[in-house]
Amino acid sequence: MDISLQQVGYSYAKGTPFEKKALYEVNATIKSGSYTAVIGHTGSGKSTLLLHLNGLLKPTEGVVQVGDIKITSETKGKELKSIRQHVGIVFQFPEHQLFEETVEKDIMFGPLNFGVPVEEARERAHALIKLLGLPEDVAEKSPFDLSGGQMRRVAIAGVLAFKPSILILDEPTAGLDPRGRKEIMELFHRLHEEENLTTILVTHSMEDAAKYADQILVMHEGRSVMAGPPQEVFADADKLKTYRLGLPRSVAFQRDIEKLFGKELNMLALTEEQ
Numbered sequence: 001m002d003i004s005l006q007q008v009g010y011s012y013a014k015g016t017p018f019e020k021k022a023l024y025e026v027n028a029t030i031k032s033g034s035y036t037a038v039i040g041h042t043g044s045g046k047s048t049l050l051l052h053l054n055g056l057l058k059p060t061e062g063v064v065q066v067g068d069i070k071i072t073s074e075t076k077g078k079e080l081k082s083i084r085q086h087v088g089i090v091f092q093f094p095e096h097q098l099f100e101e102t103v104e105k106d107i108m109f110g111p112l113n114f115g116v117p118v119e120e121a122r123e124r125a126h127a128l129i130k131l132l133g134l135p136e137d138v139a140e141k142s143p144f145d146l147s148g149g150q151m152r153r154v155a156i157a158g159v160l161a162f163k164p165s166i167l168i169l170d171e172p173t174a175g176l177d178p179r180g181r182k183e184i185m186e187l188f189h190r191l192h193e194e195e196n197l198t199t200i201l202v203t204h205s206m207e208d209a210a211k212y213a214d215q216i217l218v219m220h221e222g223r224s225v226m227a228g229p230p231q232e233v234f235a236d237a238d239k240l241k242t243y244r245l246g247l248p249r250s251v252a253f254q255r256d257i258e259k260l261f262g263k264e265l266n267m268l269a270l271t272e273e274q
């Protein structure tokens, strides 16, 4: 399922004195099966953009297209709901949305709400507990008795239980320690590779963007200002700087080495000439 945004604009509180324009003429294409990292400074419009991709916001201008479904300012609620069956979204600190008595019930809640039979929903819950590397006995535990990292996995399982074909991740590792971060990022990488899950990651980590994504979208003051493969986007350090973005450490290191050795080699060449 491809996603395309055509001249998308969005204003919060449109028509009120508090109107705030958050997106301007955003054009972007996200191909089925790709892994896109959305980067940009705080307030650049990343979250607003994400909310358009699963129908939680409707554009005030332009068109958002997910597969065959087109969303404009005119789109009605029913169509917006149908998008949510295909697009799962993991919000920041998703564990804050856990609420059921047991982990199993929490993971089953979404599918049951969408009419999946109880037995199938239960099977999905148990398969996800395994897939996410949670101990089997968590199924009957209260989600609130788990560790922070485990709670986050349960919340992620709740999103995957919808069997989305597109997965949106808004800073999914915020607040985790380095080991927890790596485990979660590797999990999404595996899902992307093995299930061919279209993945869209909003991140402040240039490292994660460079390591996992095959496509980068740069947002700046509500506009999509750069798009392309990581090697292309991270090659233009000066342009990224104007958007207040740095380079991944690995790329910066390589550039430093090149600069250093480039100079040394030139000096060697000079000495040889003399």
Ligand code: ADP
Binding pocket: 012, 013, 020, 021, 022, 040, 041, 042, 043, 044, 045, 046, 047, 048, 049
């Ligand atoms: P990011 O995710 O890149 O930090 P956001 O999409 O959250 O950016 O915000 C984009 C702009 O929209 C910012 O100027 C922000 O202040 C504004 N904004 C975000 N949410 C709201 C809201 N609910 N009401 C009004 N303005 C908002």
